[in-house]
Amino acid sequence: MSNRNSPCLWTSVPQVCPAPCDRYKHASCAFRGNIYLLGGRKKHSLRDFWKYNVRNEWIELDCGGDQAPEELEEHSMVAHQGVLYVFGGLIDSAYSNSKSPLWPFDTHVMPSNRKGHSAVVMESSMYIYGGYIDMRGTSQEFWRLDLTGTWSLLSNAPVG
Known part of the structure; x- marks a missing residue:
């Protein structure tokens, strides 16, 4: 039995572009x-x-x-x-x-190929900063590779 006087628990989340189109059977x-x-x-x-x-x-x-x-x-x-x-x-x-x-x-993340970046090893991890990525330009991304093979993006800034 529904109570039409109770408050609605649903809220709409405004979408920003780009976004997928309306669909069903997904x-x-x-x-x-x-x-x-x-x-x-x-x-x-x-x-x-x-x-x-x-x-x-x-x-x-x-x-x-x-x-x-x-x-x-x-x-x-x-x-x-x-x-x-x-x-x-x-x-x-x-x-x-x-x-x-x-x-x-x-879904494992990893950095895209780049050149001119910096890399250091500390303990059991390699850290990579910056570099030049193809035609997109320079990067301020900071990545960590656990030397067991897991990448983590530590900070991200737009490429440009």
């Missing part, structure tokens, strides 16, 4: 403080992949390449040990090359 998953969103349907099946963070920002992730799923709808997505697993769903392509209904996406 998959989403919360992982490490972010929400991931893949595919679904609007007027046709979608092949986009998004990450939402606590700063109310949507970031479109690369969903191209031969290993990525094609347009999917009604699929599932779960997270386990740094990997998002997408399973099943309707593939909206008569020409699908996919042999498997399972697509893992590794």
Whole structure:
């Protein structure tokens, strides 16, 4: 039984651009403080992949390449040990090359290739600062690599 006089517990979160379009039949998953969103349907099946963070920002992730799923709808997505697993769903392509209904996406972060950066080793970690990244220019990113193989972004500033 509903009580129409009780206060509404839902609140709207204003979106900033870029942001994914309205959709249904998509998959989403919360992982490490972010929400991931893949595919679904609007007027046709979608092949986009998004990450939402606590700063109310949507970031479109690369969903191209031969290993990525094609347009999917009604699929599932779960997270386990740094990997998002997408399973099943309707593939909206008569020409699908996919042999498997399972697509893992590794969420481990690492810095993009750069030159002219600084690197030092302290205890069991390597620290990398700055550098020049392709055509994007100089970076003020500060990264830590635990020498067991785990990268962490310690601070980030816009490349420019």
